Amino acid sequence: MDCRICGGTVTEFLDLGRQPSANRFVPPGRAAEEPLFPLAVGACGGCTMVQLTTEVPRELKYHDEYPYRASGSALHREHFARAARDLLRTELTGPDPFVVEVGCNDGVMLGTIADAGVRHLGVDPAAEVAALAAARGVRVLTDWFEARTAAAVRAVHGPADVVFGANTICHLPYLGSVLAGVDTLLTADGVFVFEEPYLGTIVERTAFDQIYDEHVFYFTVRSVRELARRFGFELVDVAPTPLHGGELRYTLARPGRRRPSPAVEQWLDRERATGLAHPRTVERFAEAVRRVRTDLVATLERLAAEGRRVVGYGAPGKSTTVTNYCGIGPALLPFICDSTPAKQGRVVPGARIPIAPPEAFRAPYPDFALLFAWNHAEEIMAKERDFAERGGRWIVYVPRVQVL
Ligand code: TYD
Ligand code: ZN
Known part of the structure; x- marks a missing residue:
């Protein structure tokens, strides 16, 4: 494709599969209507701008019920x-x-x-x-x-x-x-x-x-x-x-x-x-991404086989990419808790994992919590200290899959 900035050639380096619009958290009954789009990124050989290769129409993304709240933390x-x-x-x-x-x-x-x-x-x-x-x-x-x-x-x-x-x-x-x-x-x-x-x-x-x-x-x-x-x-x-x-x-x-x-x-x-945006750098990045997928799925499957209870914590737009790319659905993760009222009672786009209010996290505590809102780790771990004190373990996948 042509670069949106300079018209140069954009070379794709990572394909994350077909994905829904990340913040279209819909009620469970409306989940079937979701349109999917290819999600892949490439780098421009001219101006170096890294960009998506396909665009989702803006009306589908920033609709009236757009649920992201910048004041959420x-x-x-x-x-x-x-x-x-x-x-x-x-x-x-x-x-x-x-x-x-x-x-x-x-x-x-x-x-x-x-x-x-x-x-x-x-x-x-x-x-x-x-x-x-x-x-x-x-x-x-x-x-x-x-x-x-x-x-x-x-x-x-x-x-x-x-x-x-x-x-x-x-x-x-x-x-x-x-x-x-x-x-x-x-x-x-x-x-x-x-x-x-x-x-x-x-x-x-x-x-x-x-x-x-x-x-x-x-x-x-x-x-x-x-x-x-x-x-x-x-x-x-x-x-x-x-x-x-x-x-x-x-x-x-x-x-x-x-x-x-x-x-x-x-x-x-x-x-x-x-060498940021150099073809070798972004290809190495793509390999690391595939490794995270393999490790995360293996970890969740192992815990499921051991009969452990795992739930998600935080449903940022980021969680849509991770769950859909890794094929994580309600079978591996029965629900995700999130403090945003506009997301609660809805499901993660594509992956269709239900979103519950934070109170569901402690009713009762799971054995493991997969932290999607990893960028708020400090605030969340401080808030949920009781979970860890009772033996609960956090699972993170940035920068690599780890059980803390
Ligand atoms: P954020 O990383 O800000 O957004 P995005 O990736 O969509 O740009 O989103 C953080 C999400 O985590 C948001 O849905 C609110 C949720 N959250 C909690 O549920 N509990 C918390 O204590 C915090 C800080 C965030
Ligand atoms: Zn360009």
Whole structure:
């Protein structure tokens, strides 16, 4: 296929089979209607951008009942409150600053901006979650962010000092339109700040569960620098963040308006040294992924044969990839508990494993718990200390299958 950024040739390196849309948690009765799509990733020989080879229509993904809640963990709440305070202190300092967020979800970031009385607008197409943001005082436009919406926002609200996105920019296959929109919206010295899953982390930790239909792109500093250049921006800063196992936050500005931080070159050097996005690196990653599948299925089958009770903990979008790729269904995992009300009483797409509220975890405790929400391990293990104290064991599969 042709690269969505530069038109170069994309060579596939990992095929995760036919999969449903990862966050389409449906009631058990509606499970049969689920459409499946090929899930595979490849790297562009031109601009190096790693991307999905097939696209799921956006209306299927970000529908009104889209269940993801960014405020679902203390880690996320604290991180985004800090991100908002940082923007207020460093960028939103003029007389009447304005910030636009691409995909504001439940207002986890803009809530803090709204509390500070600063002008803002969240643009998010998912009605239920956008209503949660509105309920906490965040101004929301229920729509997709692209060139068209950006022009409409500018016409009504004027230019923005900051356009922000978190785990949303890699979701948008039409990045050319997104960056044209950012160009329309930003003031001369404004910045576009976004934090997204990092291919370096995914490869290093064999975190293949980050690969699902919503994540169209798997950024590297090199591919983002190239993306910025192609669409008239300059990458001026890169910084690590702790979410989703380790992401990167990128800052883009208009060319020549900001002095690039030394971090940009440092990250590029590191990527060169590790050969990230090199065919050999991604092929080795694909092998490691297949090994995780073999080991995880073998572990669950062995425990089932021994008559042990195993349940899942956390049903992130990531769990859809893992269960469907590994062929894990209710026979190996009778249910998964998750704290998100919008997921409870529904089933994991494709795998059809029922999702129960967290109380089901201790009624009674299972012998083993497969931790899908591994990026929240610290918070969850602290909350469920009693499980381990009573002899319960955690099973993790990142960076490899281990029974803790
Ligand atoms: P997350 O990793 O944020 O999302 P995704 O992979 O979909 O981008 O999702 C974490 C999931 O784990 C979310 O569905 C909520 C759930 N969860 C719990 O059930 N209990 C907890 O204590 C925490 C922190 C999360
Ligand atoms: Zn390309």
